[in-house]
Amino acid sequence: MSLAQPSHTQGHAAPHTAAGENWAGWLHGWTTTVDHKRIGIMYVLMSLVFLVIGGCEAMLMRWQLAMPNNDVLGPEAFNQLFTMHGTTMVFFVGMPILIGAGNYLVPLMIGARDMAFPRMNAFGFWITLFGGLVVYFSFATGGAPAIGWFAYAPLTEHTFARSAATDFWAVGLIISGIGTITAAVNFIATILGMRARGMTLGRLPFFVWTMLWTAVQMLIAIPPLTAALVMILLDRQLNAHFFDVSNGGSAYLWQHLFWFFGHPEVYILILPVFGIISEVIPVFSRKVLFGYEFMAAATMAIVFISLGVWAHHMFCVGMNRTLDLYFAAASLLVSIPTGIKFFNWLATMYGGRIRFASPMLFAYGFLSMFLIGGLTGIMLAAAPFDFQLSDSYFVVGHFHWVLIGGTLFGTIAGIYYWYPKVAGRMMSERLAKWHFWLLYIGFMLTFGPMHISGMLGMPRRIYTYGPETGWTLWNQLATLGAVVQAPSYLIFIYNLVVSLKKGKPAGDNPWDAWTLEWSTTSPPSSYNFEETPTVHSRRPLWDLQHPDDPDWLYE
Amino acid sequence: MCFATGARRNCHGTACRRSPPAAACRASNRSGELRPDAGGALLVALPIASAQSIFDPASPATESILNLAVLVFAVIGLIFVVVEGVLFYCVWRFRDPHPAPPDNPSAAAAGPELVEPPQAYGSRAIEVAWTAAPTLIVLFLTLSITRTLWEVEAAVPATAPDDNALYVTVTGRQWWWEYTYETYNGRKLGFITANELHIPLSDADQPRPTYLTLESADVCHSFWVPRLGGKMDLIPGRTNELLLETTEAGLFLGQCAEYCGAQHAHMLIRVIVDTPQEFESWLENQQRPAVDDPDVRTGRDAFLSESCVSCHRVRGTPAKGSYAPDLTHLMSRETLASGMIANDPDNLRRWVRDPQSIKPDCLMPAFGLTDQQQEQIVRYLETLR
Numbered sequence: 027m028s029l030a031q032p033s034h035t036q037g038h039a040a041p042h043t044a045a046g047e048n049w050a051g052w053l054h055g056w057t058t059t060v061d062h063k064r065i066g067i068m069y070v071l072m073s074l075v076f077l078v079i080g081g082c083e084a085m086l087m088r089w090q091l092a093m094p095n096n097d098v099l100g101p102e103a104f105n106q107l108f109t110m111h112g113t114t115m116v117f118f119v120g121m122p123i124l125i126g127a128g129n130y131l132v133p134l135m136i137g138a139r140d141m142a143f144p145r146m147n148a149f150g151f152w153i154t155l156f157g158g159l160v161v162y163f164s165f166a167t168g169g170a171p172a173i174g175w176f177a178y179a180p181l182t183e184h185t186f187a188r189s190a191a192t193d194f195w196a197v198g199l200i201i202s203g204i205g206t207i208t209a210a211v212n213f214i215a216t217i218l219g220m221r222a223r224g225m226t227l228g229r230l231p232f233f234v235w236t237m238l239w240t241a242v243q244m245l246i247a248i249p250p251l252t253a254a255l256v257m258i259l260l261d262r263q264l265n266a267h268f269f270d271v272s273n274g275g276s277a278y279l280w281q282h283l284f285w286f287f288g289h290p291e292v293y294i295l296i297l298p299v300f301g302i303i304s305e306v307i308p309v310f311s312r313k314v315l316f317g318y319e320f321m322a323a324a325t326m327a328i329v330f331i332s333l334g335v336w337a338h339h340m341f342c343v344g345m346n347r348t349l350d351l352y353f354a355a356a357s358l359l360v361s362i363p364t365g366i367k368f369f370n371w372l373a374t375m376y377g378g379r380i381r382f383a384s385p386m387l388f389a390y391g392f393l394s395m396f397l398i399g400g401l402t403g404i405m406l407a408a409a410p411f412d413f414q415l416s417d418s419y420f421v422v423g424h425f426h427w428v429l430i431g432g433t434l435f436g437t438i439a440g441i442y443y444w445y446p447k448v449a450g451r452m453m454s455e456r457l458a459k460w461h462f463w464l465l466y467i468g469f470m471l472t473f474g475p476m477h478i479s480g481m482l483g484m485p486r487r488i489y490t491y492g493p494e495t496g497w498t499l500w501n502q503l504a505t506l507g508a509v510v511q512a513p514s515y516l517i518f519i520y521n522l523v524v525s526l527k528k529g530k531p532a533g534d535n536p537w538d539a540w541t542l543e544w545s546t547t548s549p550p551s552s553y554n555f556e557e558t559p560t561v562h563s564r565r566p567l568w569d570l571q572h573p574d575d576p577d578w579l580y581e
Numbered sequence: 582m583c584f585a586t587g588a589r590r591n592c593h594g595t596a597c598r599r600s601p602p603a604a605a606c607r608a609s610n611r612s613g614e615l616r617p618d619a620g621g622a623l624l625v626a627l628p629i630a631s632a633q634s635i636f637d638p639a640s641p642a643t644e645s646i647l648n649l650a651v652l653v654f655a656v657i658g659l660i661f662v663v664v665e666g667v668l669f670y671c672v673w674r675f676r677d678p679h680p681a682p683p684d685n686p687s688a689a690a691a692g693p694e695l696v697e698p699p700q701a702y703g704s705r706a707i708e709v710a711w712t713a714a715p716t717l718i719v720l721f722l723t724l725s726i727t728r729t730l731w732e733v734e735a736a737v738p739a740t741a742p743d744d745n746a747l748y749v750t751v752t753g754r755q756w757w758w759e760y761t762y763e764t765y766n767g768r769k770l771g772f773i774t775a776n777e778l779h780i781p782l783s784d785a786d787q788p789r790p791t792y793l794t795l796e797s798a799d800v801c802h803s804f805w806v807p808r809l810g811g812k813m814d815l816i817p818g819r820t821n822e823l824l825l826e827t828t829e830a831g832l833f834l835g836q837c838a839e840y841c842g843a844q845h846a847h848m849l850i851r852v853i854v855d856t857p858q859e860f861e862s863w864l865e866n867q868q869r870p871a872v873d874d875p876d877v878r879t880g881r882d883a884f885l886s887e888s889c890v891s892c893h894r895v896r897g898t899p900a901k902g903s904y905a906p907d908l909t910h911l912m913s914r915e916t917l918a919s920g921m922i923a924n925d926p927d928n929l930r931r932w933v934r935d936p937q938s939i940k941p942d943c944l945m946p947a948f949g950l951t952d953q954q955q956e957q958i959v960r961y962l963e964t965l966r
Contacts (some may be wrong), residue, residue, distance in 0.1 A: 394665060
């Protein structure tokens, strides 16, 4: 689509060198671009900036909790910090970084020249960013909202949250939700309509398959959240009474609406990562993905089952035994397709020749840690056990294990894997090893002890605790872990920046990978492919390298 | 680690680690009832003494939950060992014997044309096998969960004469607990107290269950005393129920487990389990109106003439506020500010002068009393036994 826009071609080929030559032109190029690759890069950069902000918020909280009865932060500041930390990490780091990766990669992987709706794509990015800025603008009202990221009514009603911070929070999330919806529509249209010749749905690269289903899930999950946010705004601004019990509303309703979004959201944050891992493991094990069809079916099964498990976040609200049992059993069912995925990844590694370059190192981190997050999830799904664990630090440990051990490790594996394609240069492997080990050890040290303090009765979201509780040691270990983790992010960012200029030139296909994005130049030109490719199997580049033994004989 | 029950409040630090191993400790405290302390054994080497530990159940419900927990631990522990084992085996056995140099990880540097390993595209038989195995585990866990659910979530019977049951309505408020004692043993009680919940000791021959009706006056809260029961939320507009029953006397600690605003961290719960005799005499005292001591008449007048009365209630006086803790028998409580500080004269004085310095953002403001007024009011409060 952008053949007629030469400035983009030039700008993308060397965005970092163009800066010095013509700053205004460079800025104009990036802000007006409709190139899916530049939009993808901006999504990822935005997410990394918010990751640093959210990380700083977390460090402040760990500082406060390092000592019993600490007074570094008061209750107001602490409560604002965990609200903003959660909101930031879910809506402005997790989702946009995966949408950004999908934006960059999906057209390249299916042999298309751009997303189906390039202008809507740009709109989606800018409005997501704008939503984030609106949420953060709440600080200008005298303080961020102190409602927790799931904002249980009626704490969000005007009676209890008087400043406009909560309004900015809700408006910001509605706005960024529009961006998410446009991205979802765009992914579905692109993947269904713009695949290269010969690329049937059954031959989609696995990451594209997971992006397709993630998009479907976004379309289902985001609207209930938007509706709920509109309702709370109506309550706050126009005295509607949706969640106002004293006027016949229902506070309980919010919980159902929120978690009907909130649980699929968890899978929105992990499915694309399953896709990334399913690309990285085969390439670095030098083997085809084991059991593609079963992996594909398992992805769909996770999407459908996860739409019916939301109330496992609400076991303590006093449902009846039948509902508790249903939601427990349904939640356990998710572990079956997830297990299938896990076994297939292991089978892919089995008998391979595994190269532990940075992407595989982080993929290993993902496998070893996500398993634990999944298993503690089984503990939480056991409803009566959850009566004890729910809303305790155990839950905090669990979901960070899934979101960092799963989503973050997998996403970083993807960044190390595709960086050479995006930048045309390799990242430093030496720094990547430092990054990995500091993060791996620091992460376990931060979130492992939280499982224990939770089982010793420490509820989440308390700004302080007494010395007699027996929680001090576990909190100090967690804070120590945060201190170990923090430099790993700095090393990562340093590596990203320095490798732009100093990295070894990558060539088209440095990892000897098999999907279409590796058949074009690094970085790809704005039109991606000189001629649209034709594929005959799931690994077109394998077929090219092994004309005597192509994949399509076996699929 | 120490699960000693009678002295558990003092059971911290070194004294704790010197105490007997968990199983023996437990047996000696459980009137001869010997059962393996599986949850504790898992963590026996760690300093996990806490008055709010879920590994030290003191009620049928929490024991039932711990039994399920141990089962789930065993199942996921097995899965963990097997799957991580296979992962480590793959990593160790199949790693590339000719790794690329670290400064050039790209495949081209990996040496001469290496032959790719054999490609395995999948196997229906294997897929069916590793779908069936987790399905069986899920089925097994679901059945276990069902059993525990039916044990834990008991129906609450209606109050009846001589039922030996206590009925209390718990109202969650920002950031304290209001307890309305409804009936005991079929007897109507009808008094209100705050923050310290007294319940009668149950025993095998004569169960004395306490049924809590949980409501909220403002936002969502959650009632959690880990040794006595799982969490149950207090949600405005809904009524929930929770059974507390224990054969262990003493103090049980807990706290609000649903974020409820600024002082969520200091919405602490204290459940005091009294012997039936102690409980009867406690009830008797609580049912009486406030003491009217002529020695502190000036303090009483000062209290009643200030805005204290618009929020607090002292039965037998014109103070009929219903927004803040009932003070009728304030001095029968061990703590102030929802379990945050000990109820001693110094703390009481500090609290009356400026509650915000103790519990920032709590709903009681400093009233700017003169030293004299403050002293009189504190003297008066100290007589409310």
